[in-house]
Amino acid sequence: MSVIRSAVTGVGSYLPEQIVTNADLAEFVETSDEWIQERTGIKQRHKARDDQPTSDLAVEAARKALADAGKTPADVDLIIVATTTPDMTFPATATIVQRKLGCPVNIAFDVQAVCSGFVYALSVADGFVARGHAKCALVIGAEEMTRLMDWSDRTTCVLFGDGAGAFVVEPREGQGTKDDQxxxxxxxxxxxxxxxxxxxxxxxxxxxxxxxxxxxxxxxxxxxxxxxxxxxxxxxxxxxxxxxxxxxxxxxxxxxxxxxxxxxxxxxxxxxxxxxxxxxxxxxxxxxxxxxxxxxxxxxxxxxxxxxxxxxxxxxxxxxxxxxx
CATH class of the missing domain: 3.40.47.10 (Thiolase/Chalcone synthase)
Structure with a gap:
């Protein structure tokens, strides 16, 4: 039986340049590299610049994913950004990404499910792509979790970092089996x-x-x-x-x-x-x-x-x- 699947055709990511090590954190909060690694496995994290909003990270990841898929911003007809740290209360960060990428008028919105957001966003994209409502979707997870940290709380501030990743999702014909792409x-x-x-x-x-x-x-x-x-x-x-x-x-x-x-x-x-x-x-x-x-x-x-x-x-x-x- 022929079916339309939502296939991941491109993947990209972006990390801010600044790296914050466990030793860096130990300079201003009561912690140590040994304490953090033993409990979490974390050695370092990336931190966005003060003038670098979440949409900037999302755009960089999206560009790399589009290049990986052999697509351009002109091909994109759906943008879903999963984020807990939007640029603004509104509009949706996805619309800001749309503008910065130079995409045509399309569907663009955010999904908020915190750490589960990317899986939720993929399921939403599947609802559009597999049903013929979108042909080139950008699904982006972008966060600047360091903006939410209480830097005096060693139990939480050591756990989080900033970054973005993106999938390009396009329709592909399958046979309705687990062998389908x-x-x-x-x-x-x-x-x-x-x-x-x-x-x-x-x-x-x-x-x-x-x-x-x-x-x-x-x-x-x-x-x-x-x-x-x-x-x-x-x-x-x-x-x-x-x-x-x-x-x-x-x-x-x-x-x-x-x-x-x-x-x-x-x-x-x-x-x-x-x-x-x-x-x-x-x-x-x-x-x-x-x-x-x-x-x-x-x-x-x-x-x-x-x-x-x-x-x-x-x-x-x-x-x-x-x-x-």
Whole structure:
């Protein structure tokens, strides 16, 4: 049976030039390189310049993804930006990206699901592309999480960094099997009763301020391992694949211990798990495409490979996506 799939045809990423090491943080907050690495696996993170908004990072990643797909901004008819740190309350950062790229009038909007945002945004793009409403979609995860940090809180400020990653998604004809190129299955979840585990203590309609990130790390860890494993199992069922069919596991880069906990729970081969958390820290919605791009560029992930993505973030939101590149 012939079907239209939403295929990932281009991948790109961008990291700000400034690198902040654990030793740099130890100069102004009570912490150490050993303390951070032991608990998180993080060695460094990137930080955007004061004059470098989230849209700038998104544009750089988008340009690289378009070049990888052999497309130009003139081809783009859908832009979805997953971000927790928009340039402004409104308009959507996606419309600013549209203007900066020089794209024609098209569909452009943001998705807010915090660290799960990129997986959510991919599912939304699939709804447009696979149904013929878009032919060249840009799905971008872009974050400047350092803007939300309370730099006196060593339990959170050491965890996050800035960056952006992007996929180009286009329609491809398939046969309705797991051998098709394209997005094969999703599992998305949310539990608003767990809001107090991970949130920012500000907003336009409450404090009138941006606020700072707050987290109950131990509880987030416990929910992450169990919930992500369940979503991955459900995603594989939706995609009609087995865990053994997966060539590469590209998780949200939140914490090395969470990544290992999920992998152990599912019996994943550690050599198939892509990790960039040591170099990037937690870049929220940007972490999955950043890690994906790194693994493509170093030759690990190749065309035809089965890839599994997962993430969990504030909300709580979480989810997984399986696709053949």
């Amino acid at each position: 394209g997005l094969l299955g999703f599992a998305l979840r949310a539990d608003g009763s767990k809001t107090d585990l991970l949130y920012v203590d500000g907003g336009p309609s409450t404090t009138g301020s941006v606020g700072h990130l707050r987290m109950l790390g131990n509880q987030v860890f416990r929910h992450a391992v169990v919930n992500i494993a369940e979503a991955i199992t459900a995603c594989c069922k939706a995609a009609n694949i087995e865990i053994a069919d997966v060539d590469w596991f590209v998780p949200h880069q939140a914490n090395q211990r969470i990544i290992k906990g999920v992998g152990d729970r599912l019996g994943l081969n550690e050599e198939t798990v892509i990790t960039t958390v040591a170099q990037h820290a937690n870049t929220s919605a940007a972490s999955i495409p950043l890690a994906m791009d790194a693994a493509i560029k170093d030759g690990r992930i190749k065309r035809g490979d089965m890839v599994l993505l997962e993430a969990m973030g504030g909300g709580l939101t979480w989810g997984a996506c399986a696709f053949r590149l």
